[in-house]
Amino acid sequence: MINGESYKPIIAEAAKMAIGEENIYERVFIFELLKDKNDPNAVAGAVGFSVRQPKFYVSKAKAVLLATGGATLLFRPRSTGEAAGRTWYAIFDTGSGYYMGLKAGAMLTQFEHRFIPFRFKDGYGPVG
Numbered sequence: 622m623i624n625g626e627s628y629k630p631i632i633a634e635a636a637k638m639a640i641g642e643e644n645i646y647e648r649v650f651i652f653e654l655l656k657d658k659n660d661p662n663a664v665a666g667a668v669g670f671s672v673r674q675p676k677f678y679v680s681k682a683k684a685v686l687l688a689t690g691g692a693t694l695l696f697r698p699r700s701t702g703e704a705a706g707r708t709w710y711a712i713f714d715t716g717s718g719y720y721m722g723l724k725a726g727a728m729l730t731q732f733e734h735r736f737i738p739f740r741f742k743d744g745y746g747p748v749g
Contacts, residue, residue, distance in 0.1 A: 646680075648672045652717075654685065654725040664725055689718030 637645060651669035666681035723729055
């Protein structure tokens with residue numbers, strides 16, 4: 622059984638083995654999407670900086686997947702104790718992806734969802 626707090630490291634290890642560790646940039650804060658000069662409806666890359674080192678990154682790509690997460694921490698969770706710090710309360714789910722997508726010209730729909738974990742006797746957790 623995979624517990625929530627173990628899920629991200631397992632997926633990260635699988636990604637490193639699949640595409641090679643040299644093709645993964647960790648701890649890079651992306652703050653701007655770059656538009657394609659030939660196609661105004663396409664994103665051609667991203668700009669960001671390292672949160673650990675004084676480095677600046679400009680990446681170009683054929684395709685960009687914006688997977689920043691939702692906006693789960695715009696509101697304080699009702700969970701207490703250890704439940705407040707579980708993986709599904711990701712500290713970076715602040716809605717920044719919504720901003721970047723909107724600024725790049727994406728149509729944003731279906732954002733009425735607010736994450737509320739399922740609670741049951743002696744447990745808690747995210748549900749689909």
